[in-house]
Amino acid sequence: MQHQKLATIEDVAALAGVSIATVSRAINEPTKVADETRRKVTEAIARTGYTTNAMARSLRMRRSNMILILAPDVGDPNFSNILVGLETEASKRGYGVLIGNTQNDPARETDYLRFISSNQADGLILFTGHLPYGFGQDGTEGRLPPMVAVNEPVPNAEVPFVGVDNFEGARIATEHLISQGHRRIAFVGRSSAREVNRLREEGYRRALAGAGIAIDPRMIIDGDGTTESGRAAAELMFVRDALPTAFFCVNDATALGVIISLNARHYDLPRQFSIMGFDDISFSSFVTPSLTTMKQPRHRIGEAAMELLLALLAGEKPREQQVLLRAELIVRNSVTRVG
Amino acid sequence: MQHQKLATIEDVAALAGVSIATVSRAINEPTKVADETRRKVTEAIARTGYTTNAMARSLRMRRSNMILILAPDVGDPNFSNILVGLETEASKRGYGVLIGNTQNDPARETDYLRFISSNQADGLILFTGHLPYGFGQDGTEGRLPPMVAVNEPVPNAEVPFVGVDNFEGARIATEHLISQGHRRIAFVGRSSAREVNRLREEGYRRALAGAGIAIDPRMIIDGDGTTESGRAAAELMFVRDALPTAFFCVNDATALGVIISLNARHYDLPRQFSIMGFDDISFSSFVTPSLTTMKQPRHRIGEAAMELLLALLAGEKPREQQVLLRAELIVRNSVTRVG
DNA sequence: GTGAAAGCGCTAACAT
DNA sequence: ATGTTAGCGCTTTCAC
Numbered sequence: 001m002q003h004q005k006l007a008t009i010e011d012v013a014a015l016a017g018v019s020i021a022t023v024s025r026a027i028n029e030p031t032k033v034a035d036e037t038r039r040k041v042t043e044a045i046a047r048t049g050y051t052t053n054a055m056a057r058s059l060r061m062r063r064s065n066m067i068l069i070l071a072p073d074v075g076d077p078n079f080s081n082i083l084v085g086l087e088t089e090a091s092k093r094g095y096g097v098l099i100g101n102t103q104n105d106p107a108r109e110t111d112y113l114r115f116i117s118s119n120q121a122d123g124l125i126l127f128t129g130h131l132p133y134g135f136g137q138d139g140t141e142g143r144l145p146p147m148v149a150v151n152e153p154v155p156n157a158e159v160p161f162v163g164v165d166n167f168e169g170a171r172i173a174t175e176h177l178i179s180q181g182h183r184r185i186a187f188v189g190r191s192s193a194r195e196v197n198r199l200r201e202e203g204y205r206r207a208l209a210g211a212g213i214a215i216d217p218r219m220i221i222d223g224d225g226t227t228e229s230g231r232a233a234a235e236l237m238f239v240r241d242a243l244p245t246a247f248f249c250v251n252d253a254t255a256l257g258v259i260i261s262l263n264a265r266h267y268d269l270p271r272q273f274s275i276m277g278f279d280d281i282s283f284s285s286f287v288t289p290s291l292t293t294m295k296q297p298r299h300r301i302g303e304a305a306m307e308l309l310l311a312l313l314a315g316e317k318p319r320e321q322q323v324l325l326r327a328e329l330i331v332r333n334s335v336t337r338v339g
Numbered sequence: 340m341q342h343q344k345l346a347t348i349e350d351v352a353a354l355a356g357v358s359i360a361t362v363s364r365a366i367n368e369p370t371k372v373a374d375e376t377r378r379k380v381t382e383a384i385a386r387t388g389y390t391t392n393a394m395a396r397s398l399r400m401r402r403s404n405m406i407l408i409l410a411p412d413v414g415d416p417n418f419s420n421i422l423v424g425l426e427t428e429a430s431k432r433g434y435g436v437l438i439g440n441t442q443n444d445p446a447r448e449t450d451y452l453r454f455i456s457s458n459q460a461d462g463l464i465l466f467t468g469h470l471p472y473g474f475g476q477d478g479t480e481g482r483l484p485p486m487v488a489v490n491e492p493v494p495n496a497e498v499p500f501v502g503v504d505n506f507e508g509a510r511i512a513t514e515h516l517i518s519q520g521h522r523r524i525a526f527v528g529r530s531s532a533r534e535v536n537r538l539r540e541e542g543y544r545r546a547l548a549g550a551g552i553a554i555d556p557r558m559i560i561d562g563d564g565t566t567e568s569g570r571a572a573a574e575l576m577f578v579r580d581a582l583p584t585a586f587f588c589v590n591d592a593t594a595l596g597v598i599i600s601l602n603a604r605h606y607d608l609p610r611q612f613s614i615m616g617f618d619d620i621s622f623s624s625f626v627t628p629s630l631t632t633m634k635q636p637r638h639r640i641g642e643a644a645m646e647l648l649l650a651l652l653a654g655e656k657p658r659e660q661q662v663l664l665r666a667e668l669i670v671r672n673s674v675t676r677v678g
Numbered sequence: 679g680t681g682a683a684a685g686c687g688c689t690a691a692c693a694t
Numbered sequence: 695a696t697g698t699t700a701g702c703g704c705t706t707t708c709a710c
Contacts, residue, residue: 056687080414395703
């Protein structure tokens with residue numbers, strides 16, 4: 001399905017009256033070619049409409065200038081802007097970006113490795129929080145390809161990570177609640193299985209400790225980060241009759257669930273309860289009350305991760321195993337002063 | 340940056356004691372190879388961990404099995420599920436999917452064409468509603484590569500389109516409002532420049548006409564589909580003091596703006612005003628009141644578009660220029676009976 | 679049913 | 695500064 005007969009390097013060479021090697025040089029190492037020659041080649045390229053055949057180049061150079069991105073769900077509001085950042089930086093550096101949507105399906109993860117093993121991608125960005133299922137087996141048993149994790153670190157593996165500083169962000173968030181006079185602050189979204197949740201809980205604990213507020217175990221509610229889990233957590237607190245004045249939620253989706261529950265019970269928000277989120281996903285500014293939250297520098301995370309990966313590809317050794325970017329406090333209407 | 344020495348077809352051939360041609364056949368045309376030979380080859384492949392070098396294959400076959408997707412914003416909530424559908428179908432058929440995030444920047448659009456002209460992609464999916472800037476010029480003046488438009492049709496070009504039936508969907512939406520007793524129904528989001536808006540307005544008009552309700556021009560408000568435009572439109576109606584009982588909004592983002600405006604004025608929704616959206620983006624179920632809307636079959640749209648593109652790639656002629664999928668009425672809480 | 683060999687378009691080592 | 699040539703790994707005639 002070729003839409004047209006493409007010019008090759010030979011056509012250009014013929015037209016310019018030079019050898020193909022010279023054309024190649026004029027393109028890739030312009031300084032090594034005489035000015036006049038370079039001019040002729042440039043003109044011949046323009047006249048023929050020549051573009052380098054990337055397949056031939058990749059075959060020869062053993063690199064594709066492509067990066068594979070493995071994500072469980074491209075549609076996740078938390079991913080998409082990171083994706084944009086990744087793509088922007090890659091594109092700027094002449095790299096293309098290949099999308100692998102795994103839906104957490106091990107078979108699909110394995111399937112995507114073919115892009116790596118067949119030389120169609122030089123490096124890997126992992127959103128999944130784990131090595132692709134199938135790595136370290138079969139033909140892939142050798143060393144791993146250059147890769148960088150975003151969003152979620154890969155435990156027990158030497159994969160550099162770029163992401164938000166969850167601990168610090170959660171600490172700042174909780175301190176903000178404390179600064180507004182809150183002392184009975186719930187944490188919604190405890191999950192020992194999730195590194196991100198764990199870190200945010202740590203930040204919460206540290207902030208309370210720093211303010212000399214004792215931790216009340218009844219104020220720490222399990223949750224997996226979904227809106228439904230937030231709703232359920234709030235309901236649980238009512239059942240237990242152990243109510244806080246403020247909810248610090250592990251993420252905005254959870255906060256939304258809490259708000260839904262509170263609204264359904266006809267509380268007047270934020271007068272009766274303050275709610276704090278984390279992430280700043282797009283609709284957080286549109287909920288009622290609009291959500292006070294910690295904003296992840298998603299675009300920057302994407303750029304930084306790609307930068308790091310390309311450095312790895314260029315043979316540089318990463319100076320640090322983690323790049324943590326600061327989350328920014330976004331004050332909206334869901335948190336109010338108390339006491 | 341090779342992470343390991345990869346086995347080639349020669350290694351497999353040597354181990355199996357056959358020629359590389361036979362290995363190639365055993366992989367690509369298994370029936371043309373004797374059972375016993377095929378068995379030996381299969382085993383050798385397993386032992387060596389061989390995977391076909393996609394670059395060499397592409398160079399030889401002049402096709403990459405890659406599809407380029409050009410989208411103005413990968414993060415758009417309306418895009419992401421279409422993306423998933425596209426990717427799912429492509430992956431199922433052995434194709435990879437390359438992302439081009441253009442941010443409506445002509446330069447970036449042009450830049451991405453290199454993937455096409457350098458043979459890195461066989462076909463094109465367009466979210467942009469127009470041909471990439473730069474097509475029909477320079478070396479690309481020949482015929483266009485196989486492509487399919489989604490989300491927004493490409494005017495004045497023979498590009499097959501797969502999308503939702505906007506006219507029909509808007510008609511159904513408006514009829515739903517009418518069936519709930521509404522007769523003063525506003526349309527928020529008129530825009531002559533946007534095909535999608537135009538079609539949805541047409542559907543609205545048709546429904547009113549069908550019910551014998553005269554069109555009141557004051558009930559049709561301009562808007563570009565953003566939340567802000569929805570807010571502004573509602574405010575405008577208050578200024579004009581021409582109020583409907585229901586708002587049919589060109590999309591959910593607009594509907595959200597209307598809700599924000601109405602909430603800010605302390606109206607009791609949906610008792611005092613009904614609001615209807617279009618799209619069913621993810622947060623529509625979480626707004627208060629939760630939004631009654633028309634759901635776009637986004638995943639299906641993606642799959643159908645990719646199916647069509649791959650058929651085009653296989654040399655089939657498209658049977659129709661448009662594939663329109665039905666939107667589905669999702670009844671939630673923002674529309675209520677009146678009168 | 680299988681093998682030998684050409685060649686896809688390019689880069690890089692070597693020669694001049 | 696430029697040209698000649700080998701070869702990246704594969705598919706596909708063309709012989710047998």
